[in-house]
Amino acid sequence: MQLTLLRRSKKKPVERPVIPALTPDAVVAHDYSLRLQYHAKGGDGVRLPAQAYGPQLLPDLLAGLAVSQVDLVEPLNAEFTDAAPQITSPAEAMLWINARHPLRPLTRHALYLFESVDAIDPAYETLAVALLHGEMDTDGLPRYDAIVGGLISYWDETTGELIVRPIVGWGGAGTRSDIDRMAQRLLVKLFANVIHSQGALGLHPAERPVAVAGDSKPCPHCSFTAVDRRAFYCPKCGMRLQR
Numbered sequence: 001m002q003l004t005l006l007r008r009s010k011k012k013p014v015e016r017p018v019i020p021a022l023t024p025d026a027v028v029a030h031d032y033s034l035r036l037q038y039h040a041k042g043g044d045g046v047r048l049p050a051q052a053y054g055p056q057l058l059p060d061l062l063a064g065l066a067v068s069q070v071d072l073v074e075p076l077n078a079e080f081t082d083a084a085p086q087i088t089s090p091a092e093a094m095l096w097i098n099a100r101h102p103l104r105p106l107t108r109h110a111l112y113l114f115e116s117v118d119a120i121d122p123a124y125e126t127l128a129v130a131l132l133h134g135e136m137d138t139d140g141l142p143r144y145d146a147i148v149g150g151l152i153s154y155w156d157e158t159t160g161e162l163i164v165r166p167i168v169g170w171g172g173a174g175t176r177s178d179i180d181r182m183a184q185r186l187l188v189k190l191f192a193n194v195i196h197s198q199g200a201l202g203l204h205p206a207e208r209p210v211a212v213a214g215d216s217k218p219c220p221h222c223s224f225t226a227v228d229r230r231a232f233y234c235p236k237c238g239m240r241l242q243r
Contacts, residue, residue, distance in 0.1 A: 149190065
């Protein structure tokens with residue numbers, strides 16, 4: 001039986017609609033935005049004697065204020081010197097994630113907040129932190145209207161005494177008009193707990209150690225590098241420096 005050859009029918013060209021020229025006013029713009037605001041308040045420091053238990057006493061000073069478990073975060077190791085919670089610097093952000101991922105979500109959030117606004121130096125300062133006001137979500141993170149905070153400490157480079165100062169922070173995708181007043185009240189209560197603690201010696205200005213005379217050799221006890229040449233004690237571990 002003879003097969004009939006199949007012939008392809010010629011298709012007519014598709015007529016495309018003519019798009020009229022548009023003016024800028026005729027284009028509908030869909031806006032997308034996200035505003036994040038983080039705030040922190042800190043107080044002056046209080047001097048505690050060198051023979052005290054050191055930063056390990058900080059969680060006890062949060063008694064009556066903390067509404068969650070208190071975590072004690074010690075200074076970072078030398079390998080995480082460049083760690084920073086900045087997405088624009090992938091290498092530093094990855095170091096920060098590696099250093100902070102074992103912590104609880106609330107503690108990790110508090111460190112992100114305080115380090116982002118430069119309220120703490122993680123290289124040599126110790127932080128005792130907890131939820132002070134508000135609630136957490138199902139993931140263990142504080143809501144935008146919750147307040148986290150606690151106490152920050154470091155060892156004085158001249159006297160070897162422990163300097164302790166209060167800190168509170170809040171923020172995220174939201175605002176509340178009364179949150180600032182509540183944060184101020186909590187800051188005063190934290191400061192009162194420290195100043196009335198056993199062995200408090202007096203007040204200390206809220207300033208950080210600065211190696212104005214140039215950096216000396218790293219601390220032989222903890223390898224901390226930013227030690228002033230005139231310092232007698234390491235601000236990170238509190239041990240006497242060799243001269």
